[in-house]
Amino acid sequence: DAGVIQSPRHEVTEMGQEVTLRCKPISGHDYLFWYRQTMMRGLELLIYFNNNVPIDDSGMPEDRFSAKMPNASFSTLKIQPSEPRDSAVYFCASSGWTGPGSEQFFGPGTRLTVL
Amino acid sequence: DAKTTQPNSMESNEEEPVHLPCNHSTISGTDYIHWYRQLPSQGPEYVIHGLTSNVNNRMASLAIAEDRKSSTLILHRATLRDAAVYYCILSSLVNAGNNRKLIWGLGTSLAVNP
Numbered sequence: 212d213a214g215v216i217q218s219p220r221h222e223v224t225e226m227g228q229e230v231t232l233r234c235k236p237i238s239g240h241d242y243l244f245w246y247r248q249t250m251m252r253g254l255e256l257l258i259y260f261n262n263n264v265p266i267d268d269s270g271m272p273e274d275r276f277s278a279k280m281p282n283a284s285f286s287t288l289k290i291q292p293s294e295p296r297d298s299a300v301y302f303c304a305s306s307g308w309t310g311p312g313s314e315q316f317f318g319p320g321t322r323l324t325v326l
Numbered sequence: 327d328a329k330t331t332q333p334n335s336m337e338s339n340e341e342e343p344v345h346l347p348c349n350h351s352t353i354s355g356t357d358y359i360h361w362y363r364q365l366p367s368q369g370p371e372y373v374i375h376g377l378t379s380n381v382n383n384r385m386a387s388l389a390i391a392e393d394r395k396s397s398t399l400i401l402h403r404a405t406l407r408d409a410a411v412y413y414c415i416l417s418s419l420v421n422a423g424n425n426r427k428l429i430w431g432l433g434t435s436l437a438v439n440p
Contacts, residue, residue, distance in 0.1 A: 215369075253432040254370070254413070267420050267427055302369050309426040311358045311377065311417065317369025 215318035217303050223324045229291040232321045235284055236305030244304040244315060245278055245288050254302070260286065261309075293325045330414045330431035337437045338404045346399040346434050348414030353394050358417040360428060361388065361399045363410040370413060373399065409438045 216235040224230055236243045244259040258268040263280045271278070275294070280286040290297055300322050304315040331349045338344040350359065361373040374381055374388045376397070381388040387400040401408055411433040417426045 254430040256427055256430070259427065261425060266425055304369070309417075309420075310424065311426075312375050313417075313426070314372040315362075315370075315428065317371065320369055 215303055215305055215316055217301075217318035217321050219321060220319060221322045221324075223326065224293055225326050226294055227292045228325075229289065230293045230297075230323060230325075232288040232301050232303075232323070234286045234288070234303030234318060236286070236303070237316055238284070240305035240307050240316070241283075242306045242309055242313075242315075243280060243286050244306075245286070246302040246304065246317075248300045248302060248320070249298075257288070290323075293323075295325045298323055298325050329429065330416060332412075332414050332431055332434045334432070335435040335437070337439065338401075339439045340406060341403050344401040344404045344408070344436065344438075346401075346412050346414075346436065347396065348398070348431075349396050350414070350416055351395045353416060354418070356419050358426075359388070359390060359394075359397050360415040360417050361386070362413045362415060363408075364413065364433070365407075365410045373412070375417070404436075404438045406438050406440060409436055411435050 218233045241262050245257040246254050248254045257270045258278045260280045278288045300320045302317050302320045304317045306313050306315045358377050360375040362370040363373050364370040374383050374386050376388045376390050389398045413433040416429045420427050
């Protein structure tokens with residue numbers, strides 16, 4: 212398996228523009244997670260899905276952020292409109308379950324810069 | 327959500343043991359302790375996890391205090407490839423179901439000297 216795939220790897224955009232980040236989880240994994248990483252706040256869970264259904268979106272910062280999982284092999288995280296404070300590395304991860312000892316497999320991340 | 331606290335950074339010499347401490351004084355009875363590490367420019371990767379008993383695997387050992395309010399990740403012989411940020415994380419139940427989520431701290435940046 213190729214692992215978790217994220218695209219694009221780098222994104223530079225201007226404030227006010229819409230940004231869409233994409234993720235393909237490992238085949239057979241029922242759980243998908245979106246994280247944001249910054250120097251100040253570290254790694255923050257934004258939202259996660261189980262069988263394409265959002266389970267916990269309490270980490271989504273505000274209405275400008277939205278995430279979808281239309282099928283088991285694809286998810287998007289959208290920011291509209293983007294702001295400079297959204298600049299961060301966004302990671303997608305997947306796992307087969309979330310019980311004790313479950314291992315999350317992370318993608319390489321998307322580095323977002325909002326000017 | 328329960329939180330973890332770790333030293334910002336630590337330093338070790340190659341081929342020496344490394345003990346990475348973590349405090350989680352507000353841990354609940356159902357929380358598991360996980361450790362991940364993040365190599366430069368990569369996503370985090372799983373290292374080890376435990377509940378109450380000490381655990382060993384091919385990567386590391388995890389020593390958990392009897393009151394579970396602290397734990398220590400032990401790398402028995404550090405190599406240059408172990409230079410990374412090490413995260414001590416609690417796996418906590420979400421709502422009333424069986425789903426869990428990881429509550430991440432800021433991690434410890436480990437430097438390994440040749």
